[in-house]
Amino acid sequence: MTRRYSALSLFKEGLAGQTGWKQAWRSPEPKPTYDAIVIGGGGHGLATAYYLANNHGITRVAVLEKGWIGGGNTGRNTTVVRSNYYYPESVELYGLAHRLYEGLSKDLNYNVMLSQRGMVNLCHSTAEMEIGARTVNAMQINGIDAELFSPDDVRRVAPIYNFSPDARFPVFGGIWQGRAGTARHDAVAWGYARAASRLGVDIIQNCEITDFIVEGGRCRGVQTTRGAIRAERIGMAVAGHSSVLAAKAGFRLPINSYALQACVSEPVKPILDTVVLSPGCGVYVSQSDKGEIVIGGGLDRIPSYAQRGNLPTLESVIAGVLEMFPIFGQLKLMRQWAGIVDVVPDSSPIIGPSPLPNLFLNCGWGTGGFKAIPAGGALLANLLATGKHNDISRPFDLDRFAAGRLIDEAAGSGIAH
Amino acid sequence: MQLFPCPFCGPRDETEFHYGGDAGNARPDGAEVPTDRWAGYLYLRGNPKGTAREIWVHMNCGEFFVMERDTVTHKVLSSTALGGEHTA
Ligand SMILES: Cc1cc2nc3c(=O)[nH]c(=O)nc-3n(C[C@H](O)[C@H](O)[C@H](O)COP(=O)(O)OP(=O)(O)OC[C@H]3O[C@@H](n4cnc5c(N)ncnc54)[C@H](O)[C@@H]3O)c2cc1C
Ligand SMILES: [Zn+2]
Numbered sequence: 292m293t294r295r296y297s298a299l300s301l302f303k304e305g306l307a308g309q310t311g312w313k314q315a316w317r318s319p320e321p322k323p324t325y326d327a328i329v330i331g332g333g334g335h336g337l338a339t340a341y342y343l344a345n346n347h348g349i350t351r352v353a354v355l356e357k358g359w360i361g362g363g364n365t366g367r368n369t370t371v372v373r374s375n376y377y378y379p380e381s382v383e384l385y386g387l388a389h390r391l392y393e394g395l396s397k398d399l400n401y402n403v404m405l406s407q408r409g410m411v412n413l414c415h416s417t418a419e420m421e422i423g424a425r426t427v428n429a430m431q432i433n434g435i436d437a438e439l440f441s442p443d444d445v446r447r448v449a450p451i452y453n454f455s456p457d458a459r460f461p462v463f464g465g466i467w468q469g470r471a472g473t474a475r476h477d478a479v480a481w482g483y484a485r486a487a488s489r490l491g492v493d494i495i496q497n498c499e500i501t502d503f504i505v506e507g508g509r510c511r512g513v514q515t516t517r518g519a520i521r522a523e524r525i526g527m528a529v530a531g532h533s534s535v536l537a538a539k540a541g542f543r544l545p546i547n548s549y550a551l552q553a554c555v556s557e558p559v560k561p562i563l564d565t566v567v568l569s570p571g572c573g574v575y576v577s578q579s580d581k582g583e584i585v586i587g588g589g590l591d592r593i594p595s596y597a598q599r600g601n602l603p604t605l606e607s608v609i610a611g612v613l614e615m616f617p618i619f620g621q622l623k624l625m626r627q628w629a630g631i632v633d634v635v636p637d638s639s640p641i642i643g644p645s646p647l648p649n650l651f652l653n654c655g656w657g658t659g660g661f662k663a664i665p666a667g668g669a670l671l672a673n674l675l676a677t678g679k680h681n682d683i684s685r686p687f688d689l690d691r692f693a694a695g696r697l698i699d700e701a702a703g704s705g706i707a708h
Numbered sequence: 709m710q711l712f713p714c715p716f717c718g719p720r721d722e723t724e725f726h727y728g729g730d731a732g733n734a735r736p737d738g739a740e741v742p743t744d745r746w747a748g749y750l751y752l753r754g755n756p757k758g759t760a761r762e763i764w765v766h767m768n769c770g771e772f773f774v775m776e777r778d779t780v781t782h783k784v785l786s787s788t789a790l791g792g793e794h795t796a
Contacts, residue, residue, distance in 0.1 A: 535756075538756075544755070547755050548757075596780045597782055603722065636750075692751045693746075
């Protein structure tokens with residue numbers, strides 16, 4: 292039986308006709324009680340379970356997922372990983388995630404295909420260049436790798452951009468992060484699932500939370516489509532559905548749910564080996580390992596739980612792509628899809644206790660939580676294990692709204708909100 | 709492309725409209741409003757999955773109105789001027 296992935300196990304399985312591979316994670320029946328329950332089998336939920344077991348030794352843990360793991364935003368995003376944020380609180384958070392990503396394939400014994408091909412945020416005017424310089428300074432002061440790019444630098448990393456003299460969005464320069472790049476999104480979910488399952492975590496799919504069990508004013512478990520399941524510590528990482536579950540738990544959140552779309556072209560030969568974001572065009576683009584051009588843009592215009600996306604936004608995204616890369620005008624689009632993201636007024640996540648005791652939140656990642664999965668998981672695990680914040684999660688508590696201590700990263704998120 | 713009903717102009721292209729927040733989220737009044745009441749008004753949202761009552765503005769005519777809408781199917785259930793005198 293082959294459990295660990297290595298060059299040797301690949302070789303042996305090659306000789307054995309690939310018949311010895313073990314199922315990557317177990318699918319047990321839910322138990323009536325656990326030490327901790329994690330609601331939502333996206334990247335953040337699965338990472339939480341893994342770090343609960345790995346960092347805190349809490350292994351009687353269930354991850355409850357209404358559909359299939361990674362079927363939410365984790366499997367629908369455009370896979371960009373970066374830490375080019377502005378405020379020190381965000382730098383701690385996304386910096387931690389970025390460092391964990393760099394060791395993740397080794398930690399999980401699962402290749403998440405992190406590809407640090409660099410990312411450039413373009414500046415299209417002298418005013419944007421000044422903001423760019425300010426961002427680069429802030430990043431450098433906070434110890435994050437960043438470089439202010441000249442037009443020639445941009446031309447070097449993205450020669451196919453529209454540099455013609457009549458371009459609608461001429462390049463004045465850009466913000467470069469060399470350690471940024473992409474990772475395989477499904478692999479992040481599957482890698483955490485496999486590693487957590489091996490440490491004893493029960494991953495239970497097709498199990499929707501329908502209500503909370505509240506006794507003595509505290510959350511003591513959940514009602515699910517597979518029966519009641521109890522625990523004294525419950526974490527929730529359900530992205531676009533946070534408000535739906537919060538309503539069942541009796542509170543409201545500073546969140547609106549929107550569809551965010553993406554699309555990919557047919558695969559073509561390597562032509563773009565970095566991630567390019569243009570705020571002016573409202574678009575970011577990269578090329579996948581399969582050769583597809585992966586295209587993402589801004590939020591849809593109307594609050595929505597319809598996981599498909601609407602046409603006017605897709606049209607403006609495609610128009611933006613053609614401004615940036617006229618050469619892509621010949622490509623055929625293969626697929627378009629959307630995910631429901633949880634948008635918070637300051638574009639920063641909410642991590643911390645909820646108004647219902649024993650229930651803890653990891654939500655509000657909006658359009659940018661894939662890059663944060665290792666940190667979001669580690670921080671929710673810490674909250675579930677200790678009941679308390681650490682220095683990195685503290686600023687992201689729900690109390691920042693009443694206290695007026697917002698961490699406004701609308702610019703750091705890079706696209707229009 | 710979806711058509712939204714403006715109570716004043718009738719059915720118009722969705723791109724002419726802008727979302728303005730939850731209907732019925734009244735601004736707190738008076739000098740002694742507690743902090744969490746302000747925070748609730750400014751930030752907390754119902755964000756329902758299903759029927760939602762929302763404020764919208766039709767940018768062409770500049771009128772604000774209440775639209776009842778299903779956030780899953782995007783079906784519009786009703787559309788009324790803020791004072792209630794016009795219904796589409
Ligand atoms: C098109 C698109 C592009 C994006 N691009 C990027 C990017 O390039 N880089 C980046 O960093 N981020 C990106 N994001 C954002 C990123 O995908 C999310 O922030 C991140 O995946 C959130 O992870 P999660 O684990 O919190 O949520 P999800 O992966 O959505 O997982 C939540 C899970 O909860 C489950 N759930 C919901 N309700 C219940 C219930 N009642 N009971 C049980 N389970 C429930 C859902 O089925 C789902 O599987 C993008 C998002 C989209 C949609
Ligand atoms: Zn009108």
